[in-house]
Amino acid sequence: MSFAKKEYEFLKEIGIGPKNFGCYVNGTWKSSGPLISTVNPANNQTIAEVVEASAQDYEEGMQACSEAAKIWVQVPAPKRGEIVRQIGDALRANLQEFGRLVSLEMGKILPEGIGEVQEVIDMCDFAVGLSRQLNGSVIPSERPNHMMLEMWNPLGIVGVITAFNFPCAVLGWNACIALVCGNCVVWKGAPTTPLVTIAMTKIVASVLEKNNLPGSIFTAFCGGAGIGEAIAKDTRIPLVSFTGSSKVGLAVQQTVNQRFGKCLLELSGNNAIIVMDDADIELAVRSVLFAAVGTAGQRCTTCRRLLVHETIYEKVLEPLVDVYKQVKIGDPLEKGTLLGPLHTRTSRENFEKGIQNIKSQGGKILTGGSIIESEGNFVHPTIVEISSKAEIVKEELFAPVLYVMKFKTFEEAVEINNSVPQGLSSSIFTRNPEFIFKWIGAQGSDCGIVNVNIPTNGAEIGGAFGGEKGTGGGREAGSDSWKQYMRRSTCTINYGSELPLAQGINFG
Amino acid sequence: MSFAKKEYEFLKEIGIGPKNFGCYVNGTWKSSGPLISTVNPANNQTIAEVVEASAQDYEEGMQACSEAAKIWVQVPAPKRGEIVRQIGDALRANLQEFGRLVSLEMGKILPEGIGEVQEVIDMCDFAVGLSRQLNGSVIPSERPNHMMLEMWNPLGIVGVITAFNFPCAVLGWNACIALVCGNCVVWKGAPTTPLVTIAMTKIVASVLEKNNLPGSIFTAFCGGAGIGEAIAKDTRIPLVSFTGSSKVGLAVQQTVNQRFGKCLLELSGNNAIIVMDDADIELAVRSVLFAAVGTAGQRCTTCRRLLVHETIYEKVLEPLVDVYKQVKIGDPLEKGTLLGPLHTRTSRENFEKGIQNIKSQGGKILTGGSIIESEGNFVHPTIVEISSKAEIVKEELFAPVLYVMKFKTFEEAVEINNSVPQGLSSSIFTRNPEFIFKWIGAQGSDCGIVNVNIPTNGAEIGGAFGGEKGTGGGREAGSDSWKQYMRRSTCTINYGSELPLAQGINFG
Amino acid sequence: MSFAKKEYEFLKEIGIGPKNFGCYVNGTWKSSGPLISTVNPANNQTIAEVVEASAQDYEEGMQACSEAAKIWVQVPAPKRGEIVRQIGDALRANLQEFGRLVSLEMGKILPEGIGEVQEVIDMCDFAVGLSRQLNGSVIPSERPNHMMLEMWNPLGIVGVITAFNFPCAVLGWNACIALVCGNCVVWKGAPTTPLVTIAMTKIVASVLEKNNLPGSIFTAFCGGAGIGEAIAKDTRIPLVSFTGSSKVGLAVQQTVNQRFGKCLLELSGNNAIIVMDDADIELAVRSVLFAAVGTAGQRCTTCRRLLVHETIYEKVLEPLVDVYKQVKIGDPLEKGTLLGPLHTRTSRENFEKGIQNIKSQGGKILTGGSIIESEGNFVHPTIVEISSKAEIVKEELFAPVLYVMKFKTFEEAVEINNSVPQGLSSSIFTRNPEFIFKWIGAQGSDCGIVNVNIPTNGAEIGGAFGGEKGTGGGREAGSDSWKQYMRRSTCTINYGSELPLAQGINFG
């Protein structure tokens, strides 16, 4: 059997064939659920077929994973780090092909596809260092001959449910940390990017096998909502890391909490860029373009709202509309393309519905606003002038649609920035230190990511990634995000022979 | 108007009269809700009357509090620390009276009442130091001329809902930290300990007023479930810290999450002490007594399950039953009393129902098992021999009832310890380093508090207090618990004039 | 016996008489060394007499202190924190009198005298919090059944040698931290401020005694170089914290190192303020005045060099010379005085010699430059225009003499800032974020204190205080300065029964 198109042949090098098992359970590839096709968003033609997970596959995978957890937890953290290092090296050896697959199946342009894989590699390297720094604390006890420790121990199994827009980076953020922390990983990738799920898993699996470790330390399922629900309800999974919409995330959270599990949520963003009157306009315009059009507006950190100081409104809008009109739209694998297709036909339909809503709520289309008739899911990058109070501005329309609005003062701009239910990312462009420090301070942006003179997107892995309010409150990647993948215990050891009590209490 | 009894006259010194307003809103004492009586659990006679909060009081309080939040957030953290220091000093000056009130209204013995107030004082001192150490991070950026910061900013308002068993300590854990972190506090104390709520609030209020700060920085309501629900639903309150049962906590959490708020939960415990065959039995017996009988079994950290190595079962049980029989039961304010009343008549009824269930599930009463007929809510401290698999053993019966059971191996003991839905506290008594370190390690206790050779209760404020699983996952008091009272942002500042992208991406 | 002057009578309230023992050894006041007089720098008249320490007093004190160290080390850190809290409270109760004594004996103006005592109080409060946070670490081991800990244990005894310019604050920085860390303190104050030494020690002693702790936990000597040398050579003192000139500090260091002891050095500063062309000139001028004239130029953080962008040179100099001429010089205890006397006649002579050198090296006196003939040690605040390359500009002239110079570019200003042997403090005045962040970055100021839009002086206790290069490298007060007062150990505990080796080595 061979691929429908010659240009897909490169997939063989990363373990993908025309038809693929969609589950890696108990260290073997198998699956007995529905057969699906995965398509290229640039033309909606089939790339390859995948057999998704059945409920039975899920159960088999989870049983093996539970067993593997008992072994993995006993591997010292620095040794777990060595495994993650090897995963990073295996990815590095396949960077180009893997990046190409990400572009092909997700639809983002090639530099972004490769950048996404590079981010997983960076995470591996970061996690290796972390594997010797998952530090607890020795805390002074108020009682003689007592030692107080704060210990961090693995949770056991971490469930990771990822979305189509970052089909491997988000897995990387979660899995690299979860693994060095001593957890097995159960992954359900997006239903529309199964090949990325499979290719990524094959790389992890190869490393586990080479090191004679149970493959079920990393268990992966291609599948849809059914598998997601199974993970949410599964008491064997103390932590579920979910990336997706606020609506679905909230439902997952309530299911997981009901069984006293924990969630790490990365939900919707509705990210604003503020341009103050002293901003470097050229820098701001380039940043807005990257932030609003990049990944076809399908990043959680995509800039969706542009707040411009009224005195420079025209100076910003004019060049911005100009560059929007010059954006090269086309096959994401082609050199020079800046804007690829939306991920699915449904996304394109949602774009069309969104434009209708925008118009009905008083929005004025400055450029774009229409789809491109073709086999693929292409749309025109769109700028809309609209009131900050319009209902649609509070929502996350997952497409390259940018709302622009004016403001008079810094305080007003911050208020608009903070007026939406989401709290992921935000940026200001200014050279005024007072605004810079107020923006990142107590009365500034209420988001988890707060930038100055850079776009809303493009986070580095060394910081914690995630947002407040409707964005769910989780933090991934750097800083002390790892603590979410472990359980903390406050331990007090009495090594003497007396029993003094805290707070000087005398009992009996 | 004067108190029903002369012995209550001391209450005047801490601002309590025979009839009291139950709300401190907008810096004044007022209230227009139902009039209730608060009673002494040792005799069920009225101590004083309190007018609870109405919905209107609540709204008035919250509006003022929201305004105060804008002021408080601008007070530099070390200055906020100075306010908390003064609160601690004011408490110190009233330690005896305040401790006496806690004993009187809650029913715990006097040393515990005073100890509870001391704990609030300790928290104040701790928070003062913290006010100069709420540190963010400067993180190396991968981009030249970029600075990456992790900032911690106040949330605004923290809602604190506390339970009767620690009517002021839990408020202290939360409020001291919340205040230095820059948050206003909205407190709803337990409906049955309004006098403690009022007395505590008066002390805080006096300090705020002396420093010319708005009283509504600290807003308090005496009230019941209605006020609790209002807090849970209030979008002005980004964080709700709740102490109570797993069942109610879960409901609060779902309400708060629905509006994208956060919860800090301190829910049920079901805490075991394991006695290994090499344990210091005398130390273990004293510890079990304190942990199981202290506060009449109404601590969240009360020892409810005693796991004894089969080879020393009799050696442990015999002296334990002995000391149980000698426990002095009576007025908690009387010197020498070890066991006061349960907090309410309902608690006593639940005890009786619990004993019936125990018996019907095969439990064998070794001592106690009955109530004491009197005006008060006294019961006999009870030891029950029962299977670890009995349903009732999975639940938290809030009374001095201890389940004892045998085990053969360390691994079995850990498994029993971890087999309940709750995950608060746990202890082992042993001198074997292998067991000690395994107990606190990845395959040991799954609780938030993991002790060795001390009881399950009696935590120090320097460590983080709280538990996993059904206990809710929150952490209060020491360590980095303060982070829960702040919002974190990852800030990247470009101070150069170029726009390099993370992961080396090249866009446009 | 009574004081020479009525205005000194207030000293009795803080334990000072007309004639005083200068040693607190083994919990008692005694001394058998030379009798000295301490004088008021405003008139060089005797305030009181002090009997300094003899070699025998020293030995007696150290023997008792060594014994006390064995007890103090066993007091749990939070209990040590409680002692320090009480010291802070005792100071708070004597703030006005104590501040007055500092001004009287040292010569600084009253707000600065009171501010100095307030700083010790702040340090006490800070140290109380710290006493529950002297945290070690639990580090992941690469070997199974091994636990790796980083422990911090007390050193035993810390020697503190302080200078006249901050006769109690520097002791406070050191002693508060040293004490909570579990060390006894041996203090030698400056020979010319013995009354501050005695008064401070009396307060500490009263707290120790009230708590039934050995007084020799805090041992103090009034004395000169002989006692200093004894401390430097004493093998019972693992750490010597020394504040003074680079020259003497270096000698102390070499003596202490010779016996494998450690030093914490706070030596000379030579601090510059850079005024960029976009600076808020009014803010800059006020800051320079405070930084250069405050404490009569006798702070280690005094601004000694003013670097002004050539384009605004006149705009800065003119108002600066103006305010210099209006500075009110006089009795430091008098309200409104901004500039008190130099501390000693010798200081005044050094000022005169310095002015001569300045002139001979091409310096041009813009204002001041002469002493004031009087009983006291007053001099005129002085501004000198001089080349940054003049030899005298590299030295620390401990008087209110400010060197001003021009620069053309930010880079040049930084280079001049960094061109002196000292590295304590530095400031820039600018509103340009590029300069702000470069100034605090890798290619900016090489000092330990790097300010923006505030003077070189006036550090907060929450940060680490100290400097690089000739300033000695020590850090006092906040941040993790406490680590210098403890010894660190990396502990690995094998609790299993195997002997795996690090780096996977196989031996035998």
Place this chain on the structure above:
Amino acid sequence: MSFAKKEYEFLKEIGIGPKNFGCYVNGTWKSSGPLISTVNPANNQTIAEVVEASAQDYEEGMQACSEAAKIWVQVPAPKRGEIVRQIGDALRANLQEFGRLVSLEMGKILPEGIGEVQEVIDMCDFAVGLSRQLNGSVIPSERPNHMMLEMWNPLGIVGVITAFNFPCAVLGWNACIALVCGNCVVWKGAPTTPLVTIAMTKIVASVLEKNNLPGSIFTAFCGGAGIGEAIAKDTRIPLVSFTGSSKVGLAVQQTVNQRFGKCLLELSGNNAIIVMDDADIELAVRSVLFAAVGTAGQRCTTCRRLLVHETIYEKVLEPLVDVYKQVKIGDPLEKGTLLGPLHTRTSRENFEKGIQNIKSQGGKILTGGSIIESEGNFVHPTIVEISSKAEIVKEELFAPVLYVMKFKTFEEAVEINNSVPQGLSSSIFTRNPEFIFKWIGAQGSDCGIVNVNIPTNGAEIGGAFGGEKGTGGGREAGSDSWKQYMRRSTCTINYGSELPLAQGINFG
């Protein structure tokens, strides 16, 4: 030209020839100093020749290095981490050959030679993670509109002087951290291990060159005391990391301090193992053997003193003497060899002198005590019964000589452990938690490394390595050792327009 022996041919694969330039300066290999031969300690025959550095080479290298420092400091830390990652990978590709060279030239057995190189690789991986975690702090300011930061910036150039016993691992500890911290490295290896110096440098150089970075970021000199002295005196080198004897280290320190530079010292150890009466004797004996005989007693962490509880003295000594007699002595490259030669003839002579001194001070030879007549520098592993008070027991005899002594109590054992001038490593063998926790606590071992049930040697890189007292106080490898390679600054930024002063001072 070819190697003297065929068995040295493998050296070509790692860039070593029969005659080699000994300096890597300004990115090229050259040298104009004396020609020396490096010999195999197993037979004292020449391996290869090396031209050492001249004073002119040194100056040329330092000038280039100073220039390179300006470039390297501007490379963002995570990018510097990527360079170190590549160094680790290049070493990994040459692990066997490089390990073989270490054994050949230093004389340690092959598993130790390979283990040493593996340690450098581990350090590289660790440093990569660290490159995103060299975190400063954001500290709450007491002043409104002020931001306080603790920044960590590179020092510029770090000088590293290493010893023969770990000819590449110690460089690895220092260079990996120094490089990610943003410093250039100037390395002088031991005069007797120049080939390791050259081979290591070639690997680093290849990576720098591949990345188009100046080779002089890493500058290396083969040479003797002259080069060492030049480094110590060079004001361009703010930090000198020195490994060697306490005597030489002290001299280096005084020279460096004189010019206000900093030292990081790893000096002599005199490490004891304590065997308590409840110890696992078999585990203890194996550990002592590894610790005392490994690397022929030439580790700084070699166990030199064995303290045995009097009740088990014979039980420990008998099997220990037995295994000593079975130790296979011979060519370190041969499989099965446990004890290779001492590093030089001089070392063998020192061993002989030491044995004479031991005897003259009352030491009784239990086994060994003599050299082995051969071409190489072999000696018999030696056990000596001696008083803990003998003078020689206070010194570090760098050879496989173990002093054994008895003790009665834990306290006595700790006192003996602490009674030497050195403070590097120490171990106890016991199963008693009281002893375990006291041993690592305030009144236990005073060393920097404090072990339980493992030998004194074999540290993991995740912890800080180094010791107290005569060992010099430096810390290398893990934990926060990186802070020594950076300079800290406390930065306060006023972004408002007011000038509030700390401690509430009002000036003028």
